[in-house]
Amino acid sequence: MMSEDARFGLDRSVRLLGPLPLDSGASLAPVEFAYETYGELNADRSNAVLVCHALTGDQYLASTHPLTGKPGWWERMVGPGKPIDTDRHFIICANVLGSCLGSSGPATVNPATEKPWAMDFPVITIADMVRAQAMLLDHLGIERLHAVIGGSMGGMQAVSWAALYPERVASAVIIASAARHSAQNIAFHEVGRQAIMADPRWRGGAYYADDDPPSSGLAVARMAAHITYLSEAGLTEKFGRRLQDRDAKTFGFDADFQVESYLRHQGISFVDRFDANSYLYITRAMDYFDLAEAHGGVLANAFRGSKTRFCLISFDTDWLYPTSESRAIVHALNAAGAEVSFMELSSPFGHDSFLLENPEMNRIVDGFLKAGEGR
């Protein structure tokens, strides 16, 4: 029976002993997880859906964010009667390894020093994030996922889940994502990292004790990244060359243009909810991501013999992870003989489209997940 509030386990957390072996050769112990769950696990434990969040996302998938007070980042997709259905599914969303909302990352305490890890935190990869999530699922007693779903970096985790643990994933939904980071992707991330490290308050990452983080650098990193999440047409439509609260140019360096004011706001509000060192670690993990690399450079080899059903969605105005990147995954899945569906959706909002209202996306995810439940 449904309780009045479909969710339970507000701000759940667990510390697992580990160790978690990492791609770098290091290992992490213990491993802390902050996560949210929605809905109820059924008797045969077959309705678990893992949602993987993006670079600056978090576990507050469909519940109010404790720092910003804003609604969950994917409430359009997750809820009663929605495609990821709190009435049908047991939904798990964990703060990703390396992040800053409660899971192990540079801001959590290094047991060896009893101080925050800062830059002593080991460099992690997307596969490490996935192995950490697998540890959490082991702890929750979930052997096999009905589905793993993610957009952007979440999609990288979802596709890695299918490659690393094919027998644990019945279905994978990979939205606005890629199987590797391109030179352009790496380049934009490097701009962000350099902005953080150029902030004198960064101090090699050891800023936690003084509670004086490199907010200016992190804000600039966010501003640069935010441009990549939008489309040129979307920016033009939203702001054009319109001026911000003024009738004429000031011949100075205030935020004359609306688009400047908007980006500054995006930067400033971001630093209240995100840790600069986490930004360094997670962007690094994304840059290191190349799923084919571990399979002799042949992406199809990552999926040989896979029984997982795949659904990929891209957006026509997404130039950060363009349709060609999704198609590369689709072609590899075809070559491997895997079951795959793919669709490029039309939306003016660039990469951010996957977070926004899109009835077609909801319809596809809904149909895809329901079809998997009949099996």
Next chain:
Amino acid sequence: MTKLRPDLQIIADNIAPGSRVLDIGCGDGALMAALRDEKQCDARGLEIDPANVASAVAKGLSVVQGDADTDLAAYPDGSFDYAVLSQTLQTTRRPDVMLEQLLRVGKQAFVSFPNFAHWRIRTSLLFGGRMPVTRLIPQTWYNTPNIHHVTIEDFRALVRDGKFAQENQWFLSGDKLTGQGMANLLAEHAVFLLRG
């Protein structure tokens, strides 16, 4: 179960149970669903129209949005028992290359197309002097996706030239099977089964 289009019904009736099938230009997946539900086939689809892809995925089918002219190349050799190309050959950029691709990807291929040499089309062109518009070819010359109209005799010649083996053929007039005699004149629609 909704009734299949007649050419699709012929294809469905002649596919061996449990086969692996690639339906190119699968529309909303009607044939794929029938093959899955009635013949336990492993059916995959390729379709260019986004609304059709969404409908097919919502039925639980595995359909990839893409263009047969370019995306078929990504499928490995011999990965399907059958490749199906129904009412799509005349829309492809290079029907000859398409046939090669079908029989590269599939061990066998079903190809169905409207016959441009049907007597009604001939008389329409002969007496009307205008590009024919019929039930199976409903668009006018300037907005039709059919860029390579083909007759049954043309298709047979293409099969011969490509050195493909013709395993079977069916002809339709209206929704009914019709004989092989004078098919190029009397059949509105043809279905061929080829082997590479």
